[in-house]
Amino acid sequence: MKALAWLLLCAVLLGGCGVQTQTADGKRVKIGIMLSDVGLGDQSFSDAAFLGLSKARDELNIQFDYREISETGDYEKGLVELVKQDNDLVVGLGFMVQESLEKVAKMYPEQAFVLIDSVSDVPNVVSLTFKEEEGSFLIGALAGLKTKSNKLGFIGGMDAPVIHKFGAGFKQGVQTVNPQAQIVEQIAGDFGSAEKGASIAAAMIQSGVDVLYPAAGLTGVGALKEAEKQGKLAFGVDSDQFFVAEKAVVSSMMKHIDMAIYLIAETLVKDGKLSAKQMELGLQEDGVGLAEVRVAALSDKEKERLASLKQDIISGKIRVNKK
Structure with missing residues (x-):
């Protein structure tokens, strides 16, 4: 059942799974994430997301960086810093990040973003939610x-x-x-x-x-x-x-935030972009x-x-x- 669920989840995000360790132009994929308000050590949401990116680093050879609001003072500052690092994708973790992420996404329309736990209409933002x-x-x-x-x-x-x-x-x-x-x-x-x-x-x-x-x-x-x-x-x-x-x-x-973020990283490594605008994962997808x-x-x-x-x-x- 786990294998079937994984294939279903791959279908939602990719239309099929495959792995390579770098993008077509030979560069390592770079992902930046703005963690939720409590940040690392919450024994919950942020820690799970960090685990998914760590797994992607170890298995897919991606690079990643992160920001916590305790360091940046606000979400917007952290998101801008991640954009300026030339990350291929910037992730906002949690609905509380949405307002700041949408503002930054409009400032940088060529940058790809993912918003987790809420839905955005901004064109360069992919929304990932769970049931x-x-x-x-x-x-x-x-x-x-x-x-x-x-x-x-x-x-x-x-x-x-x-x-x-x-x-x-x-x-x-x-x-x-x-x-x-x-x-x-x-x-x-x-x-x-x-x-x-x-x-x-x-x-x-x-x-x-x-x-x-x-x-x-x-x-x-x-x-x-x-x-x-x-x-x-x-x-x-x-x-x-x-x-x-x-x-x-x-x-x-x-x-399964860790699994979803890992699969997002895998998508970027394989295809260089996310094709879906919105993803919703429930019991059927093992989300x-x-x-x-x-x-x-x-x-x-x-x-x-x-x-x-x-x-x-x-x-x-x-x-x-x-x-």
């Missing part, structure tokens, strides 16, 4: 099967469409397997505060929540650790966050999915239920809410 709602549906179904109090909590980092996709899919998944369950939601207003995440999680647990699903970057890490501290279950996002809180994290909603299930054992019946729900989403029998 977070599909993976979150499966997390919700798993959470709905494992809750004992029938009260679950969702913590979002910011009030933004991509975060609402996480929440909507989670709620639908919970209610599909456990209609009696109640979902408590809170927007933290911050992706970078582990302390705030822990505080929100503690309040939810005090109210009776026994399963937490934070989509909130480093703020979510704080929530995961608080769940572990209080002996509750939790689910990670973007990358496998089991090692953040090994006694609490049952699974994680994987956004999202579940990490290994740990901590809470699944019965054979529960495993079959999750597998069936996944296939129903892929086939279109289940349409997952985005908001």
Whole structure:
């Protein structure tokens, strides 16, 4: 299944996969990336993107550089610096980069850009988004099967469409397997505060929540650790966050940002450009999915239920809410 999913993803981006270590003119491909607001060490979004570029460097012989807002002070400055380095492609990671990236893209119309997690109409910007709602549906179904109090909590980092996709899919998944369950939601207003995440999680647990699903970057890490501290279950996002809180994290909603960025690099190496204007990756393309299930054992019946729900989403029998 993994091999088939990889071929499907290749078809979305390339129309076929192939690898060479340099472009037609003999130059190494250069990619610059403006990381999301927390930057490296978020144990989530930025770290996964960096992993994908590191893999492309090692296996495809590309060059890459990156900027963090903690160094540049704002997204625009970092993006301009990357453009001036003559990168073949400049990537903006996360919806919060969009306004600055579009401004810089209009300033440099000959430069190719990729915006991850939002959609842009600017001609020289390729948009790459994920169907977070599909993976979150499966997390919700798993959470709905494992809750004992029938009260679950969702913590979002910011009030933004991509975060609402996480929440909507989670709620639908919970209610599909456990209609009696109640979902408590809170927007933290911050992706970078582990302390705030822990505080929100503690309040939810005090109210009776026994399963937490934070989509909130480093703020979510704080929530995961608080769940572990209080002996509750939790689910990670973007990358496998089991090692953040090994006694609490049952699974994680994987956004294969590393794989997608690697494939973008491979496209540039092979073709010298990106042909698609917009790409959206879900369960069918293996753009999202579940990490290994740990901590809470699944019965054979529960495993079959999750597998069936996944296939129903892929086939279109289940349409997952985005908001």
